[in-house]
Amino acid sequence: MGDNIHLGDRDGVRTPMQWTSDRNGGFSRADPARLVLPPIQDPLYGFQAVNVEAQSADPYSMLNWMRRMLSVRKQHCAFSRGSFRLLYPVNRRILTYLREYECDGEMETILCVANVSRSSQAVELDLSSYAGRVPIEMLGGSAFPQIGKLPYLLTMPPYGFYWFLLASETRLPPWHVPAPEPLPELATLVLRNGLSEILETPRRNIIENEALPVYLPMRRWYAGKQEKLKSARISVTTALPGSTARPHVLPSMLAEIETVTSGGTDRYLLPLGYIREEDIITAMPQQLALARARRGRYVGFLTDAFVLDTFSFVIIDMLRSRATLPSSDGEVQFLPTEALDAVELGTEPPIRRVSSEQSNSSLIIEEKMVLKVIRRLLPGVHPEAEMGRHLTSLGYANAPRMYGEVARIGTDGTRHTMIMVQEFIHNQGDAWEWVLDTLARWIHHATIAEPAAAAGTTQEISHPQDELLSLAANLGKRLGEMHALLARPADDPAFSPETATVDDAEAWAMGARKQLEAAFAALQARSEWSNEAEARRAARLIGEHDRLLDRLDALAAAGVGTLRMRIHGDFHLGQALVAHGDVYIVDFEGEPSKPLAARREKSSPLRDVAGLLRSFDYAAAFANTAGPADLDEAGELRKQEIIRKFAPTCQSAFLEAYREAAYADGFRIAPEAEASLLQLFVLEKAGYEVCYEAANRPTWIPVPMNGLARIADELLSTPEGEASNG
Ligand SMILES: Nc1ncnc2c1ncn2[C@@H]1O[C@H](COP(=O)(O)OP(=O)(O)O)[C@@H](O)[C@H]1O
Numbered sequence: 075m076g077d078n079i080h081l082g083d084r085d086g087v088r089t090p091m092q093w094t095s096d097r098n099g100g101f102s103r104a105d106p107a108r109l110v111l112p113p114i115q116d117p118l119y120g121f122q123a124v125n126v127e128a129q130s131a132d133p134y135s136m137l138n139w140m141r142r143m144l145s146v147r148k149q150h151c152a153f154s155r156g157s158f159r160l161l162y163p164v165n166r167r168i169l170t171y172l173r174e175y176e177c178d179g180e181m182e183t184i185l186c187v188a189n190v191s192r193s194s195q196a197v198e199l200d201l202s203s204y205a206g207r208v209p210i211e212m213l214g215g216s217a218f219p220q221i222g223k224l225p226y227l228l229t230m231p232p233y234g235f236y237w238f239l240l241a242s243e244t245r246l247p248p249w250h251v252p253a254p255e256p257l258p259e260l261a262t263l264v265l266r267n268g269l270s271e272i273l274e275t276p277r278r279n280i281i282e283n284e285a286l287p288v289y290l291p292m293r294r295w296y297a298g299k300q301e302k303l304k305s306a307r308i309s310v311t312t313a314l315p316g317s318t319a320r321p322h323v324l325p326s327m328l329a330e331i332e333t334v335t336s337g338g339t340d341r342y343l344l345p346l347g348y349i350r351e352e353d354i355i356t357a358m359p360q361q362l363a364l365a366r367a368r369r370g371r372y373v374g375f376l377t378d379a380f381v382l383d384t385f386s387f388v389i390i391d392m393l394r395s396r397a398t399l400p401s402s403d404g405e406v407q408f409l410p411t412e413a414l415d416a417v418e419l420g421t422e423p424p425i426r427r428v429s430s431e432q433s434n435s436s437l438i439i440e441e442k443m444v445l446k447v448i449r450r451l452l453p454g455v456h457p458e459a460e461m462g463r464h465l466t467s468l469g470y471a472n473a474p475r476m477y478g479e480v481a482r483i484g485t486d487g488t489r490h491t492m493i494m495v496q497e498f499i500h501n502q503g504d505a506w507e508w509v510l511d512t513l514a515r516w517i518h519h520a521t522i523a524e525p526a527a528a529a530g531t532t533q534e535i536s537h538p539q540d541e542l543l544s545l546a547a548n549l550g551k552r553l554g555e556m557h558a559l560l561a562r563p564a565d566d567p568a569f570s571p572e573t574a575t576v577d578d579a580e581a582w583a584m585g586a587r588k589q590l591e592a593a594f595a596a597l598q599a600r601s602e603w604s605n606e607a608e609a610r611r612a613a614r615l616i617g618e619h620d621r622l623l624d625r626l627d628a629l630a631a632a633g634v635g636t637l638r639m640r641i642h643g644d645f646h647l648g649q650a651l652v653a654h655g656d657v658y659i660v661d662f663e664g665e666p667s668k669p670l671a672a673r674r675e676k677s678s679p680l681r682d683v684a685g686l687l688r689s690f691d692y693a694a695a696f697a698n699t700a701g702p703a704d705l706d707e708a709g710e711l712r713k714q715e716i717i718r719k720f721a722p723t724c725q726s727a728f729l730e731a732y733r734e735a736a737y738a739d740g741f742r743i744a745p746e747a748e749a750s751l752l753q754l755f756v757l758e759k760a761g762y763e764v765c766y767e768a769a770n771r772p773t774w775i776p777v778p779m780n781g782l783a784r785i786a787d788e789l790l791s792t793p794e795g796e797a798s799n800g
């Protein structure tokens with residue numbers, strides 16, 4: 075600022091500092107004509123246009139940019155003391171180097187990439203030795219796609235640059251959907267006619283003994299990752315008909331895979347289909363392939379039929395015709411609801427896959443319906459299908475309408491729900507993503523944009539904090555309304571509310587005890603923590619085991635006489651869709667690791683409330699590891715203050731709105747019972763989360779572990795019989 079490149083020698087940088095737009099740029103009150111070297115008057119760079127006062131007020135000015143760069147640089151020793159290693163990408167217009175420095179036992183790695191040319195460039199970097207790490211852009215705090223074994227592609231604007239912190243997997247952004255990892259090597263099967271031939275030897279042996287043992291542990295929906303897989307076999311199959319619209323496509327099959335691990339026997343649904351190589355237009359059929367399959371002159375893949383559009387079309391056709399298909403064990407029934415009749419689809423409706431790598435796999439058909447393949451098959455009535463029908467019949471408007479269910483009824487009468495189809499809710503994402511985005515905006519607002527807001531140069535229409543509080547209140551209101559409906563007397567015994575007895579309270583305490591014991595076992599089994607503080611916290615928590623469990627009975631006893639009814643069962647921010655300024659509740663299947671009967675049990679509605687309270691805590695913990703990395707000490711303090719404030723204020727707004735909406739028509743839970751039960755269920759939920767993360771996302775364990783440690787501290791610091799309002 076203030077350089078005059080037209081002056082000779084070094085005088086160009088010796089012009090006075092342009093402080094303000096006042097006389098002489100605020101540098102001197104003297105008569106401008108009497109200055110030895112007058113400040114720059116140039117219309118572009120003169121002090122009227124460029125000065126410290128104006129630049130301080132603009133968060134995106136050169137001055138503030140420079141401050142942020144300096145502050146980032148100061149926070150990371152790797153910039154000043156780290157090792158320096160040049161990378162040599164093929165594109166020589168891109169300068170790339172790594173800085174690494176070990177600080178407090180942790181290696182910090184920074185990747186710097188600069189486009190030194192005047193045109194946009196693309197570059198492929200070999201970062202395979204950092205596979206699994208997540209590049210976090212250090213100025214804005216945004217996470218980039220995870221590094222894999224393949225070359226890492228970046229596009230750069232003219233003279234653009236990036237500084238990335240190569241962080242651990244826990245910093246993955248919520249939108250991140252990992253590309254499914256293909257099997258390292260695919261066997262080749264030969265098929266003459268239909269898919270049923272895979273059930274014959276030697277093809278069956280190849281699938282069961284070679285492909286599945288590698289394939290299953292790579293799937294997010296496979297819940298046995300912690301145990302050794304002893305065997306996997308195709309236990310039940312149901313042949314689906316072909317599609318009349320696509321006669322060249324080989325009919326798919328509903329295959330049920332029985333797995334045996336040290337933890338027991340499980341059953342998973344893996345619809346199988348065949349796709350010719352020439353028909354493949356996306357990577358997924360190949361990524362999710364179990365084997366190559368040759369059929370006549372065509373080469374193709376035996377793959378998860380979820381990725382084949384024809385599979386979904388056939389399921390919808392079967393539902394519309396209320397079909398029943400014979401299966402190797404019983405029959406598969408296609409059970410539509412009346413609501414399905416009102417939904418019309420085009421001849422080739424577009425299909426969008428939400429993700430194949432969740433607890434279940436969901437896809438969206440023509441933005442009208444969601445088809446969900448249930449992966450872990452359990453015997454019994456499926457709570458989501460049942461709740462969907464019931465809430466639709468009660469006229470509850472904030473959950474998707476149920477369109478149908480596909481279930482296999484075994485020869486012994488056992489039911490296994492395999493697929494569900496429901497209304498698609500147009501949405502702005504789920505509340506988890508929404509909360510994280512809004513929280514990040516709040517932090518940005520308070521740490522970077524606020525000085526500008528104070529100077530009146532920017533205007534936010536609404537404050538992110540207000541938006542968060544309003545979302546929290548909406549969540550409370552809609553959950554409360556749902557519970558108020560479910561608390562009403564019902565003809566169907568599966569839905570009629572009851573009063574909790576002493577036995578129920580004992581069962582609640584027992585359930586929480588088992589869950590916590592499993593969580594302690596998972597914590598004890600973990601040998602490595604990412605830092606000393608975490609390791610100490612885990613050890614301290616484990617040490618509180620007995621004292622904590624001793625408190626459960628008293629907490630549960632406070633629930634005697636309160637209402638037991640059907641509930642959501644696994645309510646968290648990811649189970650609410652944000653749409654039209656409102657929220658919609660989805661995924662009524664309950665906690666996926668429990669048997670169906672347990673998930674259908676009537677329980678306290680406060681379990682759902684506790685689930686959401688925990689979820690705000692998760693969001694706070696997640697936000698703490700994300701967000702702008704360029705904060706100076708004051709900015710970091712403000713960020714911490716926001717994160718500290720966020721969860722409790724949202725939790726209060728949520729609770730208040732919940733009570734107002736739920737406690738009506740004689741359904742009310744007294745404050746003391748409410749406080750004790752919330753403590754019990756929050757504890758149990760945190761225990762569940764530790765186990766869930768251990769089995770599914772082990773790098774996330776610290777999030778619920780830290781939560782559990784804090785809840786335990788709060789509880790143990792209050793004398794027994796006195797509930798803390800944590
Ligand atoms: N009815 C729906 N309308 C729109 N999107 C939905 C609907 N149901 C589910 N989704 C989307 O699919 C995601 C996963 O659905 P969910 O039922 O939670 O599956 P899972 O049982 O695998 O967790 C949700 O977070 C949401 O983004």
Ligand SMILES: O=P(O)(O)O[C@H]1O[C@H](CO)[C@@H](O[C@H]2O[C@H](CO)[C@@H](O)[C@H](O)[C@H]2O)[C@H](O)[C@H]1O
Binds near residue numbers: 763
């Ligand atoms: O959505 P699902 O039915 O598959 O539920 C399971 O997975 C959830 C994570 O996807 C898990 O939720 C936990 O992580 C969430 C953030 O990803 C957080 O908002 C929740 O509060 C936390 O419990 C859920 O417990 C599990 O059952």
